[in-house]
Amino acid sequence: MPAIDAAAVELFKKKAAPVSITVVEVGDMRAAIEYALEVCDKKEFCQLLLSGCEENLSPQGAALCERAAAKTIAAPALEDKDFALLEKQGLSKGFTVLRSGMREHLAGIDVAFSTCDAAIAETATCVLECFSEDLRLATMICETHVIALKKSQITQSSYDLADYLQELMSAGPMYTAFISGPSRTADIERVLTLGVHGPLELHVALMEA
16 A cells, blocks of 8 residues: 655645635545535535526426436446445435436536545646546536545655556556646636536545555
């Protein structure tokens, strides 16, 4: 198991606040899953679904609004045992729990829960190997993204990941996401706006491993 760089962990937490990342320390994956479910439980229903539901909608729009009766949490890339735990606890709360079929829920994912493959402290960046379309979609179209990150995965700078990234690229085509906070843009009249190209919120569940 890689050693934990305590200085890198503290730097990651320090750099996370200015880019609107909520960092919460948890013990293990079970606690990270419980935190993701808590975030889903506390948030409002997906606003993309609720907006305009009182208007005359197409059959497709009406079907989307019907799905708003339950909050949705998606976790396409979790290991079987972790997804089983998420599904069991999520269903007990009345959530819809998804592992695939994200194209059928393009306007209705409240929370996406994913694991992290590496992290860069100096920019509070999470690195995700988005090997499946479902993972790419879930982490881009959700309103809130919760990432489980091990402290041992945090490096000081991007240079520390050079060998890791080189290995990824040499293996063939790969979608690798570098995520530093929620989606934001100032293209619209130079006004900073969150959630235009992706999630409105990013939470990092920092695990001790």
